Amino acid sequence: MFTQQDLDQLQNKGISTTQIEKQLVYFRDGFPYLSIVAAASVDKGILQVAEDDEPHYQEAWRHFLKGNKKVVKFVPASGAASRMFKDLFAFLDADNKEPVKESEKLFFEHIRQFAFFDQLNTTCEKHYGANISSLCADGRYKDVVKALLDADGLNYGNLPKGLLSFHSYPEGNRTPVGEHLTEGTYYAKDKGDNVRVHFTVSAEHQALFELLVAARKPVYAHKLHVTFEVGFSVQKTATDTLAVDKNNEPFRN
Numbered sequence: 195m196f197t198q199q200d201l202d203q204l205q206n207k208g209i210s211t212t213q214i215e216k217q218l219v220y221f222r223d224g225f226p227y228l229s230i231v232a233a234a235s236v237d238k239g240i241l242q243v244a245e246d247d248e249p250h251y252q253e254a255w256r257h258f259l260k261g262n263k264k265v266v267k268f269v270p271a272s273g274a275a276s277r278m279f280k281d282l283f284a285f286l287d288a289d290n291k292e293p294v295k296e297s298e299k300l301f302f303e304h305i306r307q308f309a310f311f312d313q314l315n316t317t318c319e320k321h322y323g324a325n326i327s328s329l330c331a332d333g334r335y336k337d338v339v340k341a342l343l344d345a346d347g348l349n350y351g352n353l354p355k356g357l358l359s360f361h362s363y364p365e366g367n368r369t370p371v372g373e374h375l376t377e378g379t380y381y382a383k384d385k386g387d388n389v390r391v392h393f394t395v396s397a398e399h400q401a402l403f404e405l406l407v408a409a410r411k412p413v414y415a416h417k418l419h420v421t422f423e424v425g426f427s428v429q430k431t432a433t434d435t436l437a438v439d440k441n442n443e444p445f446r447n
Contacts, residue, residue: 195444208432214444217435221442260385267382269374271356271393271403272429279351282339292335302330302338309362310348317341317348354399357406371403372410379418390423397428 196204196211204214236242243251259265276283281297293299305311305326315326318341322329329338343351350358359367368376371393378389395403403426411422437445 200444200446206431207434208430209434214436218438218442218444221438255381259383263384264390265382265384266390266392267374267378269356269391269393271354271371271374272396272399273355275353275355275358276351278355279343282343283351286336286339286343291333298335302335305338308359309367310342310350310359313348313359314338314342321347353402354396356393356395357399357402369406369410371406372414375407375411375414375422375424376418378422379420383420387420388423389420390425392425392427394427394429400426400428 196214201211204211232238234240281295282301285293285295285298288294293302305314308314311326318324318326318329318338321341322334322337324332324334326338329335341347343349345352356370358369360370361368361373374393375389375391378391382391383389393403407424411424414420415422439445
């Protein structure tokens, strides 16, 4: 089943053949169901702090931060955005040229509300010589989606969620990275006004994260009156999952 090249690649990643064989069993047989007792709720896995007690815990945290403590906000940020756009990918592959499914219709009905609208509109004008409104009026909905997802457009189909324009503010858009930096100032700022944030990212996108942070960190630091210390790490390749074909056999590129 495995060639010597396969075995060498697995060894370089730190994955044993036993681990791979176990993964293949899961693909073929499925994962065993967990024995669920009940939905998580207050007193069943969830601790609810009484409103009167909130000031006590808030003050305890503030007191902790005033000490010689090092607080780091940890952010797993390697998740791909492709899952967010699965309905749009399906639309590109479908025979219909115009939106038919409810999710497709909603996307175009509310397209102006997305933080990336202006960027997408500019990309459409650059590639097709027409803005989004004109393309939709001509029934060229798929061209709009291609401009959003494809590598020669905004490339949102291949980027991690952390790099997308996600929220819109009067002063400009923010990516999830920007939101995490901002959020860190509210509960992870030490007595020296330092905010430490650590992102785990995929190796292929680390350079893009570093460029984004380098560009935005000074802006947020000046606005929020803090000093940011931002670090990155890459998930161990030993945790990678094998890709399989429709017959649950190892897929090779």
